[in-house]
Amino acid sequence: MKYVVVGGAGFIGSNLVDKLIENKNEVTIIDNFTTGKKSNLNPKASVLELDVSNISNYDKIVHSMRGADTVFMLAAKARVQPSIENPLEYEINNTIGTLNILKCASDAKVRRFVYSASSSAYGDSKKLPLKENFDANPMSPYGAQKFYGEVMCKVFAKVYQIQTVSLRYFNVYGERQNIDGAYALVMGIFIYQRLNNQPMTINGDGEQRRDFTYVGDVVSANILASSSENVGNGEVINIGNGDNRSVNQIAEMIGGPKINLDPILEPNETLADNSLAKKLLNWEPTQKIEDWVKKYKKEIGLD
Numbered sequence: 001m002k003y004v005v006v007g008g009a010g011f012i013g014s015n016l017v018d019k020l021i022e023n024k025n026e027v028t029i030i031d032n033f034t035t036g037k038k039s040n041l042n043p044k045a046s047v048l049e050l051d052v053s054n055i056s057n058y059d060k061i062v063h064s065m066r067g068a069d070t071v072f073m074l075a076a077k078a079r080v081q082p083s084i085e086n087p088l089e090y091e092i093n094n095t096i097g098t099l100n101i102l103k104c105a106s107d108a109k110v111r112r113f114v115y116s117a118s119s120s121a122y123g124d125s126k127k128l129p130l131k132e133n134f135d136a137n138p139m140s141p142y143g144a145q146k147f148y149g150e151v152m153c154k155v156f157a158k159v160y161q162i163q164t165v166s167l168r169y170f171n172v173y174g175e176r177q178n179i180d181g182a183y184a185l186v187m188g189i190f191i192y193q194r195l196n197n198q199p200m201t202i203n204g205d206g207e208q209r210r211d212f213t214y215v216g217d218v219v220s221a222n223i224l225a226s227s228s229e230n231v232g233n234g235e236v237i238n239i240g241n242g243d244n245r246s247v248n249q250i251a252e253m254i255g256g257p258k259i260n261l262d263p264i265l266e267p268n269e270t271l272a273d274n275s276l277a278k279k280l281l282n283w284e285p286t287q288k289i290e291d292w293v294k295k296y297k298k299e300i301g302l303d
């Protein structure tokens with residue numbers, strides 16, 4: 001089977017590409033390498049280097065998608081705080097990029113479109129666990145842009161001949177997670193700091209909690225979403241572990257000195273209700289974060 005992974009040089013996308021190739025599929029990666037890395041590329045994949053938010057790339061993108069069963073859309077500028085600093089740059093990249101890829105996939109007669117959505121659509125809900133039927137209430141440009149992608153996926157399933165499904169990931173961690181600079185998430189930042197003998201910087205009191213989800217589980221959710229007969233009408237599905245840890249607990253798992261900085265504007269707690277993923281995709285998380293961190297620390301010499 002042929003698949004296109006847009007954003008396939010990134011953290012989650014490159015793990016998905018590897019699994020699709022391991023399963024003997026043909027894969028085309030589209031990426032502009034803003035945060036993606038050449039070192040993440042699977043040598044068996046074809047690569048098209050271009051910016052998907054530039055609509056003049058339409059012909060090249062449609063051509064690369066012809067004959068594909070599914071397009072997996074992972075390309076985005078994928079961080080909350082930088083989106084607050086550069087809302088317009090993020091807007092063009094994330095909303096036009098998603099719309100352009102939806103249009104190209106539909107015009108190339110691709111059967112299904114699997115969209116990487118985000119738990120940031122929920123904002124700071126006091127009601128937990130978070131269920132897909134809660135109102136979206138994003139608290140950053142990034143969260144609003146990711147939510148818009150879901151809305152467009154629903155529109156395309158209704159109006160055009162393409163099946164769509166949106167997967168709302170909760171804080172993803174695992175192999176190839178970003179550990180550099182502004183693009184890293186909390187675990188990546190702490191690991192970078194420890195590797196560089198710096199204290200781990202905690203925003204606020206560190207009691208904010210996140211539902212950390214393993215990248216291998218996110219990959220399997222994508223593959224199930226591509227093949228399941230229960231989806232295709234723009235469904236929105238939480239992909240989260242269904243438990244959570246505080247930032248202080250993550251720091252303790254990594255171990256070492258820490259300092260507290262001023263709090264930032266962020267949700268106090270995220271926690272996924274993942275029963276819809278079980279029902280529609282037969283998906284269940286498999287990884288305990290403590291086990292993974294222990295193994296990873298050994299691998300990178302932090303033990």
Ligand SMILES: NC(=O)c1ccc[n+]([C@@H]2O[C@H](COP(=O)([O-])OP(=O)(O)OC[C@H]3O[C@@H](n4cnc5c(N)ncnc54)[C@H](O)[C@@H]3O)[C@@H](O)[C@H]2O)c1
Pocket residue numbers: 006007008009010011012013030031032033034035036037050051052053073074075076077078093097116117118119146168169170171172173178185
């Ligand atoms: N990592 C998480 O915890 C998380 C949580 C929720 C949702 N998501 C979503 O999952 C997807 C993948 O995230 P990630 O953590 O792997 O991020 P990442 O930054 O590692 O990967 C994104 C990839 O998209 C590429 N890209 C960005 N803009 C592009 C453009 N205009 N044209 C072509 N390529 C472009 C980047 O170069 C990179 O390879 C994103 O859509 C993100 O919003 C991630």
